[in-house]
Amino acid sequence: MAEEKEITAAYIGVGDELLSGRTQDTNFFYLAGTLQELGIRLVRGAVIPDDLSAIEETLNLFRHRYTYIFVSGGLGPTHDDMTVEGVARGLGFRVVKNPVLESKLREYFRARLALATLQMAEVPEGAVLHFCDQLLIPVLSVENIYLFPGIPELFEKKLDSIKERFRAAPFFSAEILCDRYESEIVTLLLETLKLHPSIKIGSYPRWKGTTHHVKIVVEGREESKVEEAAAYLRERLPRI
């Protein structure tokens, strides 16, 4: 079954500001949409504080279980930027100064180069640099872990610039808006799932201000199976 060798991903958002209600994390949602379009199943999201042991622990919870780990935030030169060190600790690797990054930073900042900026040349040992058009700092990866900046504009630019390397077999889906209550369609949904075991069905109730009560989402890896299941539902819903 396709399910068995599913390519999976997890997200780790690092930042006290995401937990204090000061900043709404939009990177998770952007990543989710991107991975869906690429055919990769995002199966876990985590938001954690700027804290070394939180980074280490969460990374080690995820990194052996999922194909790719996307980390957002905590890259930078100040005391609350702990992602590089946390990831290195999680892997049991040292933090080393990357000579390519160092020369990039020296060249760009020249006389304005403060010691602290050079800290941005530090990477977990064995890290790979993925340079992106028009951006000085590349995406870092180490093993199956990809490190992105928390600033949404940069996160999005960088993800867009390297996303094609992750592309997998596509998902297919169909949406059906329905003016019944969830409790009225339970049996039909179960019946559809039994007849179409390769697909997944999500049922999403709405609250006021909409013209429908429930959005039904049918999803699978085989387009024809998705269409069959959706047709089966569309045919039977009006009779409920």
Add this chain to the structure above:
Amino acid sequence: MAEEKEITAAYIGVGDELLSGRTQDTNFFYLAGTLQELGIRLVRGAVIPDDLSAIEETLNLFRHRYTYIFVSGGLGPTHDDMTVEGVARGLGFRVVKNPVLESKLREYFRARLALATLQMAEVPEGAVLHFCDQLLIPVLSVENIYLFPGIPELFEKKLDSIKERFRAAPFFSAEILCDRYESEIVTLLLETLKLHPSIKIGSYPRWKGTTHHVKIVVEGREESKVEEAAAYLRERLPRI
């Protein structure tokens, strides 16, 4: 120290739609802002699929470590609503039909009562019902775990209606907008932290389209300490 008996919280958002990029989770952000205002430190956020073992595992990772666990989503009558059963499993409790909820549902739906709606009377054994003004279905809690619906309007209404029971000692904070780059203020931030060990400082760089480069957030439990640290920074920043 105040830090030692800190009241903490974790969030678990349950729903395939949050992971597929179809729906942006706004409940986490709403909870984060509410808890900050209540003086409770939110320390973990998790987004997980509609899957019993994911719910069970995440719950057990969090429930002994944090004071309160807020769960959003997966309450409802369809096959993809698994929160009640997942929570019960995590606790090693049975799922039982709550007689108060059952009679509320029977009274409200009367003739339209489908069997599936009665599933919404099922709760983890020992659950406590917290009724909210103008809403039929109460917030359920069991041990330190609070269950909320995923629909944002309901999540917010229900959280607002019970939030006062969680109120703790307030946080105080000050924000300073600064037109230096992060690398230029590293030393000053470290110096400030050394002189004011009871406060936390966050440093948040911006990207284009803003009049400042970095937002500095000073936070602590003692208002006077926060003001002192902020004054210290404000005095020295223009000289950098």
